[in-house]
Amino acid sequence: MKKGKVLINNKHFKDILICIMWPATINYGSGILARNIGRDMWVCGIISVLSVLPFIVIITRIGQNFPGKTIVEYSRELLGRVIGKALGLLLAIYFFLSASSSISMYVHHLTGFLLPQTPFLVVTLLHVFIICYLVWEGPEVIARISVFAFAMAIIFYLLVFAASLTEINIDRITPIFDTGVISVFKASLDTDAFIGFLPIIIAMLLPIVNDQRKALGAAVSGLFIGGFFFILYFVVELMVMGPQVVAMMRIASMDFVRAIQITQYLHRFESFMVALWYWSIMIQEGILIYCSLESFMQTTGIKKKSPFIIITFGLMLIASTYYMGHNDVVFLRLREHVWKYFSLPIDFGVPILLFLALGVKKIIINNKN
Amino acid sequence: MRKIAALLILIPSLLLTGCWNAREINELGFVLSIGLDKTEDGFKVTAQMASPETFSKTQSGSGGSQKKPFLIVSSTGKTIFEAIRNMAAISSRRIFWAHIKVIIISEDLARSNTLEIFDFFSRNPELRLRTLIAVTPEEAGEIIEVIPEMEKDPALYLEKIIENESLTGKSYSVMIKDFLEDYLDPNVGPVTSRIVLDKSKEKPVIKTSGAYVFDGYKVSASLNEKETRGLLWIKNKMKDSIMVVYCPEDNKPVTLEIKSSKSSYKSSLNNGIPHFIINVKADASITEQACLTDFNDPEKLNELSKTLEKDITKDIQSTITTAKELNIDFPGLSRIMHRQHKNEWHQVSSKWENIFKDTEVTINAKVNIQHVSLAKPLEPINVQ
Numbered sequence: 001m002k003k004g005k006v007l008i009n010n011k012h013f014k015d016i017l018i019c020i021m022w023p024a025t026i027n028y029g030s031g032i033l034a035r036n037i038g039r040d041m042w043v044c045g046i047i048s049v050l051s052v053l054p055f056i057v058i059i060t061r062i063g064q065n066f067p068g069k070t071i072v073e074y075s076r077e078l079l080g081r082v083i084g085k086a087l088g089l090l091l092a093i094y095f096f097l098s099a100s101s102s103i104s105m106y107v108h109h110l111t112g113f114l115l116p117q118t119p120f121l122v123v124t125l126l127h128v129f130i131i132c133y134l135v136w137e138g139p140e141v142i143a144r145i146s147v148f149a150f151a152m153a154i155i156f157y158l159l160v161f162a163a164s165l166t167e168i169n170i171d172r173i174t175p176i177f178d179t180g181v182i183s184v185f186k187a188s189l190d191t192d193a194f195i196g197f198l199p200i201i202i203a204m205l206l207p208i209v210n211d212q213r214k215a216l217g218a219a220v221s222g223l224f225i226g227g228f229f230f231i232l233y234f235v236v237e238l239m240v241m242g243p244q245v246v247a248m249m250r251i252a253s254m255d256f257v258r259a260i261q262i263t264q265y266l267h268r269f270e271s272f273m274v275a276l277w278y279w280s281i282m283i284q285e286g287i288l289i290y291c292s293l294e295s296f297m298q299t300t301g302i303k304k305k306s307p308f309i310i311i312t313f314g315l316m317l318i319a320s321t322y323y324m325g326h327n328d329v330v331f332l333r334l335r336e337h338v339w340k341y342f343s344l345p346i347d348f349g350v351p352i353l354l355f356l357a358l359g360v361k362k363i364i365i366n367n368k369n
Numbered sequence: 370m371r372k373i374a375a376l377l378i379l380i381p382s383l384l385l386t387g388c389w390n391a392r393e394i395n396e397l398g399f400v401l402s403i404g405l406d407k408t409e410d411g412f413k414v415t416a417q418m419a420s421p422e423t424f425s426k427t428q429s430g431s432g433g434s435q436k437k438p439f440l441i442v443s444s445t446g447k448t449i450f451e452a453i454r455n456m457a458a459i460s461s462r463r464i465f466w467a468h469i470k471v472i473i474i475s476e477d478l479a480r481s482n483t484l485e486i487f488d489f490f491s492r493n494p495e496l497r498l499r500t501l502i503a504v505t506p507e508e509a510g511e512i513i514e515v516i517p518e519m520e521k522d523p524a525l526y527l528e529k530i531i532e533n534e535s536l537t538g539k540s541y542s543v544m545i546k547d548f549l550e551d552y553l554d555p556n557v558g559p560v561t562s563r564i565v566l567d568k569s570k571e572k573p574v575i576k577t578s579g580a581y582v583f584d585g586y587k588v589s590a591s592l593n594e595k596e597t598r599g600l601l602w603i604k605n606k607m608k609d610s611i612m613v614v615y616c617p618e619d620n621k622p623v624t625l626e627i628k629s630s631k632s633s634y635k636s637s638l639n640n641g642i643p644h645f646i647i648n649v650k651a652d653a654s655i656t657e658q659a660c661l662t663d664f665n666d667p668e669k670l671n672e673l674s675k676t677l678e679k680d681i682t683k684d685i686q687s688t689i690t691t692a693k694e695l696n697i698d699f700p701g702l703s704r705i706m707h708r709q710h711k712n713e714w715h716q717v718s719s720k721w722e723n724i725f726k727d728t729e730v731t732i733n734a735k736v737n738i739q740h741v742s743l744a745k746p747l748e749p750i751n752v753q
Contacts (some may be wrong), residue, residue: 118389175708248549
């Protein structure tokens with residue numbers, strides 16, 4: 001473990017954000033959206049990216065008022081000690097459960113398609129070991145790997161595009177706003193349930209970003225590039241399979257790969273795609289667990305990261321992932337019908353709450369002056 | 370920490386010495402095509418597997434005296450999966466579905482209920498969604514057992530002849546993913562290839578001819594070659610095909626190769642009656658003529674274009690008439706209406722079945738013949 005102040009540069013910061021935007025969204029998100037809104041799922045993606053943007057601006061501006069402090073640290077200053085600690089604990093749990101959900105999705109990829117006879121727990125155990133190792137190494141290492149993961153993501157999308165070209169039919173994504181503008185906006189909340197945590201993650205990573213002045217630009221470009229990735233996937237998936245087939249699938253992204261090929265000599269490339277996709281989902285999980293651990297340590301006042309904490313977190317992660325994901329029917333119901341009611345109030349409510357608290361604080365200070 | 374890390378690496382390395390799902394290649398039976406037939410109490414599944422000897426240069430294994438260049442295993446069961454699992458009782462190799470190219474369903478079975486079939490093949494993660502679907506009036510198991518003359522393997526042969534739809538213009542080709550799209554659409558009838566066994570020759574020959582139309586979960590009717598060609602025109606699938614028309618002057622055949630074609634559509638809803646305009650634009654060239662008409666004369670060429678336009682219109686009209694008679698929207702006109710008039714569509718979508726038969730369709734074909742290949746027809750020329 002590195003000692004001293006850890007810093008990541010703005011490019012690393014952007015790459016991390018890109019990597020946490022798209023892997024889970026294309027995985028379970030596309031099927032959920034297709035069932036909810038059909039061919040307009042890609043429009044939901046655009047709306048969702050645009051709706052996350054103001055929250056990123058808000059949270060970055062708040063963070064710049066508290067240099068070197070994470071959301072957990074400055075929420076105590078803004079909301080008071082008790083509410084601040086409660087919020088810190090809530091965020092630790094939220095990041096932790098989001099990581100469990102993300103790991104479940106990864107394991108379902110493997111056990112559902114490539115390793116159907118391997119028990120869920122075995123893949124979970126091995127994967128959590130890697131995630132714990134990443135978290136032990138810290139955000140700097142995660143950030144460096146994210147550069148590689150971003151490159152892998154580009155190859156992933158080039159392959160997807162090349163393999164889909166012969167099957168693309170633009171008619172499958174029209175008409176736009178088929179079931180009405182309001183229902184498309186409502187359905188975009190389903191996408192928010194996958195990408196809405198971006199502002200809070202930014203609030204956790206901001207103190208370690210090297211150039212604070214350009215942090216907002218990096219965050220926004222991360223949002224747009226990551227958003228472009230999953231929206232492109234939605235569009236191509238729809239243009240190849242149509243909304244009915246996407247809606248039928250549980251993990252539509254993998255079933256989509258079953259429907260495309262790059263020439264007849266590279267027609268079964270599910271394993272390639274998982275290998276390329278893996279790097280980004282690993283970054284997502286690594287960052288979520290890092291944020292959870294940091295939130296927990298800052299809330300409880302633990303100063304030093306120790307092997308004991310990492311191992312405890314790892315064991316808890318295995319247990320929670322197992323209970324959350326080993327039954328894929330329960331997991332799908334959780335992600336499709338329940339998760340958004342838990343995640344969206346935190347994703348959007350916390351930045352608004354802190355923004356209001358900062359505003360009130362500034363008014364009070366101005367009045368005092 | 371290092372000791373713990375070392376232990377964490379060491380323990381899984383010892384426990385997980387092989388992949389949990391390891392399947393050795395010599396223990397697998399690669400299914401290349403499958404035939405599904407109906408039995409009294411369920412299904413008969415016939416799997417045609419690749420024979421390692423056929424695809425290897427050196428002889429291996431003990432099946433030296435084997436006559437067929439592939440392996441056939443069949444089994445029955447109340448469900449498809451039960452039938453497949455029952456194969457394990459007679460097959461030493463584990464059935465592997467990842468390389469399946471064609472699924473052939475007998476008409477008997479397809480006329481009863483196909484839900485279970487497509488449910489099974491959509492669920493199975495090994496199977497490609499690009500696998501071709503075909504229905505046959507014969508026994509499906511019999512079709513995949515026929516040894517083709519041109520290929521080592523019936524599956525490869527079937528795949529090629531089904532995909533040749535664009536060359537013949539008389540049959541239809543569909544992959545599972547596209548079939549499912551129509552299957553899951555409450556207003557569109559899916560269409561599959563039709564495979565027939567020509568027993569008139571000394572050795573039976575498999576060929577594609579026409580198509581089958583589904584209504585809900587069952588096959589409802591078959592389309593003849595003309596109706597199928599009309600469907601190909603509507604669905605923009607007549608790319609490299611040919612059309613044989615007759616010389617306007619002496620009624621002798623002229624073969625035209627379709628170089629490119631593009632169908633576009635306009636729709637409207639007048640007093641609750643759907644109206645569609647199908648505009649077909651095609652580029653063609655003369656590849657053969659039995660008459661002595663000189664088509665380098667623009668007027669005569671124009672006449673030939675008009676003849677082809679009439680034939681295209683007739684093809685499409687016959688398809689639309691059949692669709693209206695069957696009251697199945699297999700040309701997918703509902704999708705056009707939905708795309709172009711989404712608000713009106715949402716008002717009529719629930720009663721589409723009732724209004725489809727009143728649909729009015731106007732067809733406009735425009736043919737451009739740009740190449741005649743020869744400067745003059747094959748008649749004696751006096752060179753000065």
